[in-house]
Amino acid sequence: MPPLPALTIPLAISTLLAYLNARWSVFYDYLLLSSLVKIVVREKVAERQDRLNLFYVLEKHALSLKTANRPFLVYDGRTWSYKETYDTVLRYGQYFKQNFNIQPKEVVALDFMNSATFIFIWLGLSSIGAFPAFINYNLCGKPLTHCLKVSTARLLVVDEEVRNNVTQEQLAEFSSPAFRDGKGSVDVVFFTPEIENRILEMPAVREDDSVRSSPRARNMSMLIFTSGTTGYPKPAVISLSKLWAGGSFIDGLLSLRTDDRIYTCMPLYHATASILAFCTVLLKGCTIVIGRRFSARNFWKDARAGDATIIQYVGETMRYLLSAPKQIDPVTGQDLDKKHNIRLAYGNGMRPDIWNQVKERFGLETIVEFYTSTEGFSGHWNRSSNSFSAGAIGRNGRISELVLGRTLALVEVDYELEVPRRDPVTGYCRRVPKGEPGELIYALDPSDISMKFQGYYNNSNASNNKILRDVFAKGDAWFRTGDTLRWDTEGRWYFSDRIGDTFRWKSENVSTSEVAETLGNHPAISEANVYGVSLPHHEGRAGCAAIVIETGVVDVPAEILESLAMHVIANLPRFALPLFLRVTAELEKTGNNKQPKHILREQSVDPAKVSPDDRVYWLQGNKYVPFTLQDWQKLSAAQVRL
Ligand SMILES: *[C@@H]1O[C@H](CO)[C@@H](O)[C@H](O)[C@H]1NC(C)=O
Ligand SMILES: *[C@@H]1O[C@H](CO)[C@@H](O)[C@H](O)[C@H]1NC(C)=O
Ligand SMILES: *[C@@H]1O[C@H](CO)[C@@H](O)[C@H](O)[C@H]1NC(C)=O
Ligand SMILES: *[C@@H]1O[C@H](CO)[C@@H](O)[C@H](O)[C@H]1NC(C)=O
Numbered sequence: 001m002p003p004l005p006a007l008t009i010p011l012a013i014s015t016l017l018a019y020l021n022a023r024w025s026v027f028y029d030y031l032l033l034s035s036l037v038k039i040v041v042r043e044k045v046a047e048r049q050d051r052l053n054l055f056y057v058l059e060k061h062a063l064s065l066k067t068a069n070r071p072f073l074v075y076d077g078r079t080w081s082y083k084e085t086y087d088t089v090l091r092y093g094q095y096f097k098q099n100f101n102i103q104p105k106e107v108v109a110l111d112f113m114n115s116a117t118f119i120f121i122w123l124g125l126s127s128i129g130a131f132p133a134f135i136n137y138n139l140c141g142k143p144l145t146h147c148l149k150v151s152t153a154r155l156l157v158v159d160e161e162v163r164n165n166v167t168q169e170q171l172a173e174f175s176s177p178a179f180r181d182g183k184g185s186v187d188v189v190f191f192t193p194e195i196e197n198r199i200l201e202m203p204a205v206r207e208d209d210s211v212r213s214s215p216r217a218r219n220m221s222m223l224i225f226t227s228g229t230t231g232y233p234k235p236a237v238i239s240l241s242k243l244w245a246g247g248s249f250i251d252g253l254l255s256l257r258t259d260d261r262i263y264t265c266m267p268l269y270h271a272t273a274s275i276l277a278f279c280t281v282l283l284k285g286c287t288i289v290i291g292r293r294f295s296a297r298n299f300w301k302d303a304r305a306g307d308a309t310i311i312q313y314v315g316e317t318m319r320y321l322l323s324a325p326k327q328i329d330p331v332t333g334q335d336l337d338k339k340h341n342i343r344l345a346y347g348n349g350m351r352p353d354i355w356n357q358v359k360e361r362f363g364l365e366t367i368v369e370f371y372t373s374t375e376g377f378s379g380h381w382n383r384s385s386n387s388f389s390a391g392a393i394g395r396n397g398r399i400s401e402l403v404l405g406r407t408l409a410l411v412e413v414d415y416e417l418e419v420p421r422r423d424p425v426t427g428y429c430r431r432v433p434k435g436e437p438g439e440l441i442y443a444l445d446p447s448d449i450s451m452k453f454q455g456y457y458n459n460s461n462a463s464n465n466k467i468l469r470d471v472f473a474k475g476d477a478w479f480r481t482g483d484t485l486r487w488d489t490e491g492r493w494y495f496s497d498r499i500g501d502t503f504r505w506k507s508e509n510v511s512t513s514e515v516a517e518t519l520g521n522h523p524a525i526s527e528a529n530v531y532g533v534s535l536p537h538h539e540g541r542a543g544c545a546a547i548v549i550e551t552g553v554v555d556v557p558a559e560i561l562e563s564l565a566m567h568v569i570a571n572l573p574r575f576a577l578p579l580f581l582r583v584t585a586e587l588e589k590t591g592n593n594k595q596p597k598h599i600l601r602e603q604s605v606d607p608a609k610v611s612p613d614d615r616v617y618w619l620q621g622n623k624y625v626p627f628t629l630q631d632w633q634k635l636s637a638a639q640v641r642l
């Protein structure tokens with residue numbers, strides 16, 4: 001055999017790699033496995049040294065010559081280096097200790113908008129071994145009182161800007177000695193400039209290591225409230241492990257550099273911004289640029305001003321940015337949408353229908369979409385620099401499938417009872433076939449649940465509801481995510497729906513997010529929120545889509561109604577068609593830019609409940625036509641069947 005010319009060897013290797021990559025997804029496996037290994041190693045080292053508290057991470061950067069002066073926080077035009085932040089944090093810690101006698105392991109409630117102060121209070125509490133409980137600043141009334149009560153805090157620190165969300169009656173209630181189940185009242189501090197000045201005059205004293213001792217990775221670091229579809233928000237115990245794992249995971253996933261600047265205006269009271277942006281930055285030693293709150297008008301301006309290299313999104317954020325008018329520099333005529341140094345956007349909840357539009361309009365090279373939950377402890381992701389992978393939230397190759405296969409499963413769901421379905425004979429759950437949606441569950445150690453799942457604070461009932469036992473074998477235990485996903489034969493993961501959102505119609509299960517995705521692909525629709533509505537004399541729920549039309553009008557021109565009907569009929573199975581369209585000028589959104597469904601669902605298409613500013617249309621034959629009071633009366637009188 002003649003010797004191979006030298007040149008062909010590298011070629012052969014790269015061809016081989018490309019082949020392996022295509023066949024076995026080695027690249028993704030490498031990313032996945034190497035970040036998993038990194039997480040475990042870093043965390044173990046810190047655990048052994050009892051240095052898991054984030055305060056130590058800050059301290060290390062602040063006291064090292066190489067990193068002390070590196071920018072850490074950027075907010076409202078100001079920058080704090082690691083060293084400056086460290087000194088400030090020590091003062092905050094002393095303020096809480098000296099003025100309120102806050103003890104190690106004590107919870108302090110924080111009702112705060114995004115700001116550098118949010119971080120100072122958080123880490124200040126960590127510096128004295130206390131735990132913050134992050135309260136959603138949009139709350140008022142009963143839900144706010146509830147969150148404060150279950151947090152067990154005896155101190156509530158409130159952002160001056162949300163002062164009006166707390167009423168005089170509530171203040172009186174909090175100050176009653178009976179408020180904390182007889183254990184005394186709650187002090188409330190409104191964070192005024194005077195308070196801030198007082199704090200900055202406190203001595204920068206570092207407490208002894210013993211107050212921060214948290215020798216186990218599963219130990220609590222803080223409380224983050226998660227809002228389910230029903231009931232009040234519940235405080236999820238966030239372990240130290242989750243901060244380390246979340247932070248290192250994103251670091252690996254984004255191939256983060258120490259000169260990266262992550263811009264987030266997602267609320268810090270949620271895990272996405274606090275863990276997956278802030279902790280990531282702190283662990284890496286790079287820079288976070290904090291936006292006060294989401295605003296489609298100011299997003300790019302803020303990100304540019306902060307010289308961001310990475311941006312974070314959640315839910316429908318990118319869709320709102322797309323529907324904002326193009327920004328052109330009035331002087332130079334330059335396209336400002338593309339004027340930035342951002343190389344990557346990451347987050348969760350971006351629907352595939354806008355994936356490529358986002359990349360093109362804003363000139364983003366890479367989108368990293370992933371899936372995690374506040375209470376959960378694993379993630380899936382999709383890192384994509386081309387359009388090949390648009391829409392999948394994760395991908396793993398054969399190697400990691402073997403590893404992951406034992407730690408997670410997708411199981412069949414009983415959509416009526418909203419729980420995994422049990423086999424009538426064996427009583428066990430069943431894995432769904434590849435490609436079918438099933439609830440994602442994670443394996444727990446049945447004899448040591450809290451190793452992976454720390455549950456809700458002081459609420460074992462709610463915690464137990466997240467745990468399934470005897471799933472595939474007697475005695476095993478699994479964690480329920482409440483989300484259905486699909487895992488295809490190529491190893492790709494797709495989000496299907498939130499259990500409870502999926503509804504039944506004509507004996508079929510309709511995934512609201514899949515229908516919303518289809519609607520979102522129609523050029524006239526700028527936003528869609530899909531849900532099922534109960535109708536008089538009908539079984540199950542009929543599909544209804546609350547939509548916002550690109551032009552903002554609610555009286556939709558006939559040709560658009562016609563093209564919408566053609567579009568859904570061509571792209572959805574009959575049973576999944578939205579039988580009703582509720583056209584509205586604006587859809588409600590949560591602090592995290594997610595779309596709540598429960599109010600819309602309850603209002604149904606009942607003319608007495610639907611806002612008179614909205615218009616309802618229904619599908620008659622192959623056309624959407626106005627749905628009138630007479631139509632509703634006919635439905636109610638059982639004169640019409642759908
Ligand atoms: C609470 O305050 C914030 C900030 O001012 C505001 O956006 C929000 O709507 C308020 N929430 C309520 C319920 O008033
Ligand atoms: C850490 O966890 C251990 C075991 O679960 C517990 O005994 C200890 O009190 C916890 N420490 C802190 C600071 O939470
Ligand atoms: C990411 O999602 C897109 C959209 O579905 C998909 O085309 C692509 O294959 C995914 N990438 C990976 C690596 O799974
Ligand atoms: C829909 O869900 C129900 C209840 O869980 C189940 O019995 C049925 O088989 C599902 N239907 C389809 C078509 O998947």
Ligand SMILES: *[C@@H]1O[C@H](CO)[C@@H](O)[C@H](O)[C@H]1NC(C)=O
Pocket residue numbers: 152181458
């Ligand atoms: C825990 O919750 C119970 C009610 O479920 C309450 O009585 C108790 O006071 C709470 N514990 C603390 C420390 O607040």
Ligand SMILES: *[C@@H]1O[C@H](CO)[C@@H](O)[C@H](O)[C@H]1NC(C)=O
Pocket residue numbers: 461
């Ligand atoms: C928790 O569940 C038990 C048994 O189901 C019940 O007796 C108890 O009242 C529940 N506790 C709370 C705080 O809901």
